Each structure stands twice: as structure tokens, then as C-alpha cells.
Amino acid sequence: MLSRLHPLPKLALCLIWIGASLLVFDLQFQLAALALAFFLLWGVERIALWKLLALMVPFALFGFGFLTTSVLFQRDSGYAVQMAREQGALKADLSPGLVLFTRVLACGMISALFALTTDAGRLVRALMHHLRLPAPVGFAILQAMHLVPDLCREMQSLRMARAMRQGQGLRRIPRPNELMALVIPLLAFAIRRATRAAIAMEARGLHPGSRRSQLPQPGMTPLDFVASACGLLILFIVLHLI
Amino acid sequence: MTCAPPPDAAAARGLSIRYPYAQADALGPLDFTVETGERVLLLGPSGCGKSTVLHALTGLLPSAIPATRTGRLQLFGADVDTRSPAEWADRVAFLFQDVEQTLVGFTVADEVAFALENRAHPPHTMAAAVAEAMTRARLPENWHARRIATLSGGQKQLVALAATLAQGGDLVIADEPTASLAPHAAHLLAECILAPGRTALIVDHRLGPLLDRIDRVVVLAPSGRLLVEGSVDKVFAHHGATLVAEGIWTPAAVRLRQKLQDAGHPIPPLWRVEDLAAHLPPGLDLAPFLLPPPCTPGPEVVRLEHADCAPPFGPVVLRDISLSLHAGQVLGIMGPNGAGKSTLAACLAGLAPPKAGLRQGPPGALAFQNPEAHFSTDSPRAELALLGLAPDRIARALGDWGLSAQADQHPFTLSMGQKRRLALALLTETDRWPVLILDEPTAGLDLRGAAHVAACLRALAQAGRALAVITHDADFALSVCDRVVVLAEGGIAAEGRASTILGDSAVLHSVGLAPPEVAPLLHRTTLVRC
Numbered sequence: 001m002l003s004r005l006h007p008l009p010k011l012a013l014c015l016i017w018i019g020a021s022l023l024v025f026d027l028q029f030q031l032a033a034l035a036l037a038f039f040l041l042w043g044v045e046r047i048a049l050w051k052l053l054a055l056m057v058p059f060a061l062f063g064f065g066f067l068t069t070s071v072l073f074q075r076d077s078g079y080a081v082q083m084a085r086e087q088g089a090l091k092a093d094l095s096p097g098l099v100l101f102t103r104v105l106a107c108g109m110i111s112a113l114f115a116l117t118t119d120a121g122r123l124v125r126a127l128m129h130h131l132r133l134p135a136p137v138g139f140a141i142l143q144a145m146h147l148v149p150d151l152c153r154e155m156q157s158l159r160m161a162r163a164m165r166q167g168q169g170l171r172r173i174p175r176p177n178e179l180m181a182l183v184i185p186l187l188a189f190a191i192r193r194a195t196r197a198a199i200a201m202e203a204r205g206l207h208p209g210s211r212r213s214q215l216p217q218p219g220m221t222p223l224d225f226v227a228s229a230c231g232l233l234i235l236f237i238v239l240h241l242i
Numbered sequence: 243m244t245c246a247p248p249p250d251a252a253a254a255r256g257l258s259i260r261y262p263y264a265q266a267d268a269l270g271p272l273d274f275t276v277e278t279g280e281r282v283l284l285l286g287p288s289g290c291g292k293s294t295v296l297h298a299l300t301g302l303l304p305s306a307i308p309a310t311r312t313g314r315l316q317l318f319g320a321d322v323d324t325r326s327p328a329e330w331a332d333r334v335a336f337l338f339q340d341v342e343q344t345l346v347g348f349t350v351a352d353e354v355a356f357a358l359e360n361r362a363h364p365p366h367t368m369a370a371a372v373a374e375a376m377t378r379a380r381l382p383e384n385w386h387a388r389r390i391a392t393l394s395g396g397q398k399q400l401v402a403l404a405a406t407l408a409q410g411g412d413l414v415i416a417d418e419p420t421a422s423l424a425p426h427a428a429h430l431l432a433e434c435i436l437a438p439g440r441t442a443l444i445v446d447h448r449l450g451p452l453l454d455r456i457d458r459v460v461v462l463a464p465s466g467r468l469l470v471e472g473s474v475d476k477v478f479a480h481h482g483a484t485l486v487a488e489g490i491w492t493p494a495a496v497r498l499r500q501k502l503q504d505a506g507h508p509i510p511p512l513w514r515v516e517d518l519a520a521h522l523p524p525g526l527d528l529a530p531f532l533l534p535p536p537c538t539p540g541p542e543v544v545r546l547e548h549a550d551c552a553p554p555f556g557p558v559v560l561r562d563i564s565l566s567l568h569a570g571q572v573l574g575i576m577g578p579n580g581a582g583k584s585t586l587a588a589c590l591a592g593l594a595p596p597k598a599g600l601r602q603g604p605p606g607a608l609a610f611q612n613p614e615a616h617f618s619t620d621s622p623r624a625e626l627a628l629l630g631l632a633p634d635r636i637a638r639a640l641g642d643w644g645l646s647a648q649a650d651q652h653p654f655t656l657s658m659g660q661k662r663r664l665a666l667a668l669l670t671e672t673d674r675w676p677v678l679i680l681d682e683p684t685a686g687l688d689l690r691g692a693a694h695v696a697a698c699l700r701a702l703a704q705a706g707r708a709l710a711v712i713t714h715d716a717d718f719a720l721s722v723c724d725r726v727v728v729l730a731e732g733g734i735a736a737e738g739r740a741s742t743i744l745g746d747s748a749v750l751h752s753v754g755l756a757p758p759e760v761a762p763l764l765h766r767t768t769l770v771r772c
Contacts, residue, residue, distance in 0.1 A: 121348025121389070135359075142348050149391055150342070156554060157615040160593050164607055165618075165628075167674075170554050170593065185614065188654060193343045199297075199306050200344035204409065205331030205360030213362045215355040216369060 002045055002117035006224045007126050013231040014114040020235060021106045028242045030102035036234065037109035047116055052109075059108030066100035120145055122217075129214050136201075136208050143197050147190060154189050158182050249319030251413045251441045252276040252299055256313035259294050259303065259466075269294045269466035271313060276413070281442045281455060286462030286469070287489045288659050288688040292445045293339070294466075296415050298322075299443070300330040318412065332361055335411035337435070339418045341402040342395060350376070350385045350393075353401050357409035375408035380430060394579040396423050403431050414442040420451060421685075424578055425756035447491040447688075450759060453478075453513075461490060478513035489690025494717050494759035497689075501531045515762055522766065529767035532760055533741055534700055534722055540569030543708035544603030544677050549596035551582065551589040558597050559585050561732055567603075567677060567708040572699055574723035574740060575712045578754040581729040583712045584611075587679045590710055606677030606708075611685060613665035617653040622664050625653065629672045643667040644694075658686040662695070670702060678702065679710040684718055696722045716758035720744050728753055741767055 002010070021033050041047045124141050127133040162178065163170045174182070206212075258270035269291030276282050286292050297303040301322045304311050315322045318333060335357070338344040347353030354372045363371065376385065379400050393401065399419065406414060414435045420428040428451040435442055436455035446452055459477040463469040469488065470481045478485070482496035483503075495518045499509045502522075509521050522528075544567040551560040559582040567573055567590065575583050588594035591606035610616065619625050622645050626636045640646045643663045648656055653664060662683060669678055680699070684692040692715075699722050703709055713719050719726060719740060726743040728736040730753040736743050743749065745764040747757045758764075 121352065124348070125352070139346050142346065142352075145348065146345070146391065154612070154615075157610050157612060160554065160588065160608065161610060161615040162618070164591070164593060164605075165616075167605065172555055181618070185617075189614075196338075196340065196343045197346065199302055200336075200338050201346050202306055202328050203300060203302055203331060203336040203338075204346070204357045204405075205328050206346075206356075207326065207328035207360070210328070210360070211362045212359050213365050213368065214359060215351060215372065216365050 002040060002113070002227075003119070004223065005117070005227055006218070006220045007118045007123040008130060009220060009224050009228045010114060010118065011123070013228055014110050016232070017110050017235060018107050020239070021103055021110070024239065024242075025096075025099055025103075026242050027099045027102060029238060030099060030106045032238045032242075033106040034102060034109050037106065037113045041109070041113055041116060045117055052112070055112050056105060056108060059104050060101075063101035063104030066104070067097040069097060125214075125217050129217050134208070135206060135212055139201060139206065143194065146197075147193060150193060151186060151190060155182060155186060158185055248278040250275045250316070251278045251280070251318060252443065253316045254295075254313065255315075257295075257298065257315055258312045259291065259298060260310045262308050262310075267466060268309075269298075269462075272462070272466065272468055274460055274468065274471070276441060276443050278412075278441055279439055281436045281440065281457045282444070283449075283452060283456045283459045283474075284443060284445045284462070285459060285485070285490055286466075286688075287464050288686070288691060289657050290462040290464050291466040292462060293417055295462075296336075296417050296443070296445060299415060300334050300336065301325070301327045328360070331357060331409070331411070333412045335406045335409040335414045337402055337406045337414065337416040337419045339421065341398045345390050345398060345402060347390060350381065350388050350390065350401050350404075353390060354405045354408045356405060371408055375404045378407050378434060379404035396427055396579045399423050399431070400427055403434060407434060412441060414440065414444075416442065416444040416446070418446050418448075419444065420446055420448045424754040425451070425751075426754070428756075449491065449493055450756070453493065461485060464488060475513065479511035482511070482513065486689065489688045489693075491689045498528075498531055498760060498763075505531070515759055519762060522763075527766065527768045528763055532720060532763065533767055534572070534724060537570050537703065537724060539571045539724070540706060540708075542566045542603075543569050544590055544592075544601070544606060546589065546596065547600040547602070549589060549599035549601060551585050552594060552597050553585050553588060554594045556585075559732060560589075560729065562599070563589075563596075563734060565590070565727060565734070565737075567710060569676070569706045569708050570703050571708065571724045572703050572722055573710040574719040574726035575710055575729065576714070576716070576719060576726060576755060577729035577735070581753075582732065583729055584681055586729065587681055587710065587712055591677065591679050604676055606679060607669040607675035609665055609669055609678070609680040609683060611681040613658075613661040614654060616665040616668050617661075620652050621650045622653060622656075622667075623649045625664065625668055626671060629668065631671060635671075639667055639671045659688070659691040662687065662691070666695070666698060670698070670707075676706075677708045677710075679712070681712045682714070683711060684713065684715060692718060714755075716744050716750070716756060717760060720758045720760070728755070 017033060021030060041052055042049060121142060124138050128135060128138040159170060159174060253275045255273055256271045258267045260267045284292050284295065294303060297307055298311060298315060303309050305327055317330060345353055346356055351372055354375050355368055358368050358371055381400060381404055390398065416435060419431055423431060428448065432451040432455055453474050456474055458471065459474055460471045461469045461477060470477055478492055478496050482492055483500055485492050486497055486500045493513050495515045496513050499512065499518060502509055507523050507526065509518065512518055546563050546565045549563045550558045551563055552558045575586060577583050587608055589596055589601065591608040592601060593608060595601060617625060619628060622640060623636055626639055640649050645660060645664060648660055653661065656664065669675060683695045699709055711723060723740040726740045727734055728743060735753050736749045741764055744758050745761055747761060750757050
């Protein structure tokens with residue numbers, strides 16, 4: 001259902017929640033934001049649990065740094081922890097590191113909520129259409145999205161050729177030295193591909209600064225307004241309750 | 243009072259182009275015209291400057307591609323430099339060779355609308371224009387919001403065709419547009435961009451679907467100068483021998499006529515297989531001219547038994563495959579786009595072990611479609627040295643593969659034909675791999691390059707290697723393969739002797755493949771093949 005929403009109001013709502021998460025230094029609020037984003041992704045969008053947990057790993061590692069710093073080195077706690085104490089919103093029995101930890105997780109889960117329920121092409125189109133993102137920039141972003149699977153295919157060929165030469169099996173995760181050896185050929189491939197794409201765009205009339213129109217895009221629907229209002233209402237209620 | 247004739251759509255006078263740091267011109271001096279309402283086919287051997295001409299026409303070269311251009315170049319009576327390449331897009335539609343790398347939109351509708359948006363086409367009529375172009379290119383209506391990334395190579399080419407039709411220029415320029423298309427799609431493309439009254443300049447090696455719709459053929463020599471021009475009949479029937487000698491693609495009938503002439507069977511000038519059939523000496527066995535020399539299959543080298551094949555770390559795409567490769571034999575692997583040909587190749591080579599079933603045999607080598615995947619040093623000499631070859635053996639190998647002059651050049655700067663030859667040299671100049679599989683080895687090659695690859699394959703087979711070739715080109719498969727396997731819908735659709743499978747139009751059409759051009763003559767082959 002969230003995938004059907006217009007990307008721009010969804011982006012605005014997610015940014016508001018992330019902003020609130022950054023400003024409100026309260027464990028309950030962070031847990032509520034985390035739980036809500038998790039519920040929407042797992043319960044509503046039916047995203048696999050393992051995928052959500054895997055997505056949270058980098059955020060958890062980052063947040064864990066705050067937690068350990070706060071718990072193990074209270075005197076030497078970092079700037080963020082110090083600022084948290086000065087905000088005065090912290091209850092005495094709770095470690096500020098725990099709040100920072102959950103805040104990172106909440107922000108990460110809200111970001112994942114947006115990324116996993118938004119069509120990247122539609123987002124770029126909406127940015128070009130409504131927020132005047134320059135067309136060359138917009139189409140360059142779309143090209144970058146096309147490049148990723150192409151690079152993966154090219155890397156697969158390069159790895160197979162190397163494995164064949166060396167008489168070894170193909171490892172699922174390449175070793176660091178293998179990755180280093182792939183950098184130059186992949187870079188050459190990416191540059192060549194980007195050059196061809198740029199030439200094709202120019203040949204088909206894309207010119208910086210020239211006037212251009214836009215293929216009409218699906219606009220906002222009542223569902224977008226309802227969803228945005230609900231998101232804001234829930235935020236207000238949560239803020240009121242803590 | 244008489245109306246002045248419309249100016250030529252394109253005209254070049256003394257056109258020469260030289261790339262930076264090159265010692266000689268890549269093209270020209272060249273004079274040619276494309277009249278309004280004329281459909282011109284541009285031919286020439288690899289590296290003669292065909293794509294250079296196309297890029298120069300709208301000024302992309304030298305504005306986006308560094309080069310020095312001399313001579314006069316006009317579009318619709320105006321010097322090409324009076325407008326930028328982007329501004330010419332309102333009159334000239336460009337269909338690029340490699341659509342995989344030149345599609346710009348995220349969805350099909352984005353792609354088709356792109357040129358219209360750039361021309362500030364009114365938004366309220368744009369959706370209708372997009373829908374009309376999609377209908378003409380026979381794209382399903384529900385593809386409107388489909389992501390480009392989910393399409394196959396052939397489907398992307400059709401989307402590019404729809405985008406070209408939506409652009410609606412007065413002149414269409416197309417660089418090898420039918421290269422990755424299924425036969426019906428290639429005919430549709432020819433129908434759309436070469437309709438009577440349209441003005442088009444097209445470069446293509448796959449001549450079958452085009453020639454009936456071409457008004458004039460312009461042929462470039464290896465030097466980038468004009469070799470011959472004229473009607474299809476004049477160029478192919480009367481200058482066929484010259485074209486074959488220069489390594490330029492011609493209809494199969496022209497090549498076969500040349501072989502027959504060389505063998506002492508005079509045939510009048512012609513270019514259609516149907517005409518050739520009427521002039522063949524009675525009782526002449528065409529097998530020596532169309533099929534590889536007879537061979538005796540050696541021992542089995544690799545065997546797949548009820549194998550489920552999948553690309554490395556990917557899902558299964560072929561199920562229950564039972565197949566064997568024999569020493570001294572060449573197996574052709576054919577099938578529509580996405581049938582799993584490359585996956586089968588990786589499985590046969592042992593690079594992607596089957597998910598189920600069995601693969602028996604030594605590790606093999608796979609020559610990738612992109613030959614650059616094989617290069618890891620800074621020169622062909624260094625690449626061969628990595629195999630552990632002695633300097634005299636390296637020099638001999640470079641000479642055998644026609645790479646002596648490029649021995650110390652960076653592999654990435656070689657031409658496509660040279661890169662392909664180097665990749666093959668790296669896989670065959672060592673005895674390490676008794677099994678060799680080649681993925682589209684003739685892609686991007688001219689007739690001479692393809693003939694060289696064919697000769698190498700037969701020589702390797704004769705030396706006892708087990709070989710398999712993935713190819714879309716049925717005529718090439720017929721000339722080098724002893725057996726052919728056709729893949730479709732996740733399995734083997736047909737397998738057997740090459741001349742039998744490739745002579746069975748019903749089987750080939752059922753999986754969307756085109757029979758070889760010489761298929762009507764296969765009943766004149768009588769020798770028993772292996």
C-alpha cells in the first residue's frame with residue numbers, strides 16, 4: 001500500500017519523523033518511531049524479517065558505538081552524549097547511550113521505510129516535475145541506477161574469467177585482492193558506458209538550459225493526503241503521550 | 243513555374259575525420275548524399291569508419307567525441323555546425339547500436355517520451371504520442387510503466403525503436419539496429435524505419451530483413467573511402483567479389499556464388515538465394531561449400547546428466563539438461579534471448595556447477611562475449627607471457643593471430659576484432675583447457691573476422707579440442723558446427739546434426755529463430771556429417 005503513495009509527500013513525512021527523532025531525546029519516542037516503521041514494513045508491506053534485520057545491521061553497528069561509549073566510558077562520553085545531558089530531557093535512570101542507539105535505529109528504519117516502498121524512477125521524475133531538479137541531473141541519476149545492474153553483470157564476467165585463469169572456484173564474496181584487481185576494469189567499463197549514455201542523450205535532444213516539457217506524471221491522490229495526515233497525527237499523539 | 247527540389251537530407255563533400263593522436267585519417271575523403279525520401283544502407287569492413295560517419299552527421303563528432311573534421315557536411319541544406327547535435331534532434335532521429343547502454347529512461351514511457359520532452363512537446367498530447375509510438379512498435383499497452391531494467395536485449399531494442407518513432411525526425415540514422423533482435427522483430431523494425439517515403443541511413447550486417455527496402459547501398463573501403471555505391475542489385479550482384487575480398491558482409495548467396503566461381507562453377511551475377519538455386523549445376527553437392535568438413539567425433543570430454551543449470555549464485559534457468567561434448571566436434575548453442583545459453587556455457591565449462599544433476603569432465607575455458615573480461619595486463623605480449631610461453635612462442639602466437647603490430651599496445655585500445663582474436667589466443671595457446679566454449683564470437687566482426695574465427699574453430703576441433711559456440715547467426719552455425727542444440731523455455735527444444743536442425747524452419751520459427759539464408763539449398767547437401 002505504501003508503494004502506491006506519491007513519493008514527495010512520503011519523503012516529507014519521513015523527513016519530519018526523522019527530524020522529530022533527532023530533536024526529541026526520549027527513549028520511548030525512539031522506540032515508538034522504530035516500532036511504527038518496523039510494523040509498516042513487516043506487517044503492512046510484508047518485507048521479509050531477515051531482510052529488515054540485515055538492513056539494520058549497519059545502523060545497529062553505528063548506534064552500538066554510542067551505547068558502548070556511554071556505558072563503558074561514562075566520563076569520556078562523546079559530544080553527542082554530552083549534548084544529550086544538557087538537553088535535560090533524559091531521565092536519570094536511563095543511559096543516554098541507549099537513547100542514541102535507538103535513535104540511530106529509528107532513523108535507519110524510517111529511511112528503509114522510504115527506500116523500500118518508493119519507486120526510485122518515480123521519485124526522480126517527481127523531483128524533476130515538482131521541485132525543478134534539472135533534467136541533466138535527473139537523467140544522470142537514472143543512468144546511475146541503470147549502471148548498477150550492468151556493473152554487477154560485468155563484475156560477474158570478470159570474476160569468472162579470473163577464476164578460470166587461476167583454476168579456482170568462484171567465491172561468493174570476493175577477497176580484497178580480487179576486488180582491487182577488478183577496480184580498474186570496472187571503472188573503465190563505467191566511464192565508457194557513461195560516455196555512451198551522455199552521447200545518446202545529446203543526440204536525442206537533451207541540452208542543459210533548454211526549455212523542455214514533462215510527460216504528465218501521476219499526481220497526488222486523496223490517499224496521499226489521508227496517509228500524510230495520519231502520519232502527522234500519530235506523531236502528534238506520540239509526542240503528547242511521552 | 244516549377245518547384246525547387248528539396249535539398250538532400252545529408253550531403254558530404256571531401257569529408258575526412260582524424261581521431262586525436264592518430265597518424266592517419268579514420269575516414270575519407272568521402273563524398274556521399276542521402277536524398278530526401280531515400281533509404282541508404284552503409285556497409286564496410288570493421289574499422290572503416292561507418293559509425294564515425296553516423297556520429298559526424300549531426301555534429302556529435304567532434305562536439306562530443308574528440309576528433310578533427312575537414313570537408314563539408316550538410317543536413318537539409320544547412321551546414322551541420324549551424325546547430326548543436328541536440329538541436330538537430332528535431333529533424334534527425336538516431337537509433338544507437340548498443341541500446342543496453344544508451345536507453346535513458348527508467349520506464350518504457352519515460353524512454354519513448356524522452357525526445358518529445360526535449361523538444362518541449364505539449365504535455366497534454368504527449369501521452370497520446372507515446373501510446374501511438376508504442377502501438378507502432380507493437381509494444382504491449384501494459385508496458386507503459388514497466389521498468390527498462392526488466393526487459394531483455396531484444397525488448398529494449400523495440401523500446402528504442404518506439405522512441406525513435408515518437409521522435410519522428412525527417413531523417414533516421416540507425417547503427418546496427420537489428421543486431422540483437424528476433425527475426426519477427428527485425429522485420430518489424432525494417433518495416434517501421436525503412437517504410438517507402440522515409441529517409442534513412444542505416445548501418446547493419448544482418449542484411450536479410452533490409453535489402454528489399456533499401457534504395458541505395460554505399461560501401462566504404464578499409465581506408466574509409468568510397469569503394470562502390472549503387473542499387474542493391476548493382477552492388478551485390480556485380481561487385482560481390484570485391485566486397486567479399488574486402489571482408490564486407492554480403493548476402494549469403496553472394497558468398498556462395500563466389501565460392502562456386504572459385505571452384506569452377508560459373509554463375510551469373512545475382513544476390514538472392516532463390517536466383518542462385520535456379521542456376522546451380524545439376525547434381526552438384528553443396529556440402530563442401532556450406533558445411534564444415536566431415537569429422538569423426540572423438541571420445542566424450544564433458545557430459546551433463548540431468549543437470550539444472552544456473553548462473554553463479556543465481557536461480558536455476560535450465561532444468562534437466564543432458565548433453566555431451568566430444569573431442570574434435572563443434573556444438574552450436576542457439577536459442578532466443580534469455581533462453582539460458584550463457585548459463586549453459588558456464589555450466590559446460592565448469593564455472594557454474596549444476597545445482598542438481600551431474601557434470602563430468604575437466605574444467606573448460608569460456609570466451610566471454612566481452613573479450614575485455616580476459617585481459618589483465620597492459621599488452622597482448624604480456625597477456626601471452628602470463629600463460630608461461632617462451633618469447634619465441636609468444637612472437638609466433640602474435641603472428642598467427644595477426645597481432646604482431648599491436649603486440650605492445652594496451653589491450654583495451656585494440657579494435658573489437660583484435661580484442662576477440664587476443665582473447666581466443668589466450669585460451670587456445672595453452673593446452674590447459676581441452677574444452678572451449680565461445681559466447682557470440684562473431685559479434686561486432688566483419689566478414690573477414692568471422693571467417694577467421696570460423697577457420698580457428700575448425701582448426702581447434704581438428705586438433706582434438708571439444709568446442710561449443712553460442713551464436714545467433716544461423717549461417718555461421720551451419721558453416722562451423724557439427725551438432726546444434728536449441729534452447730527454449732528452460733530446456734532443450736531440439737538437438738541434432740547442424741544441417742538437420744538448421745534446415746528445419748518449423749523448429750526454428752517455433753522458438754523465434756531465423757533459419758540460415760541458405761536453408762533452401764540444404765537439400766542439395768548429401769555428405770554424411772558427424
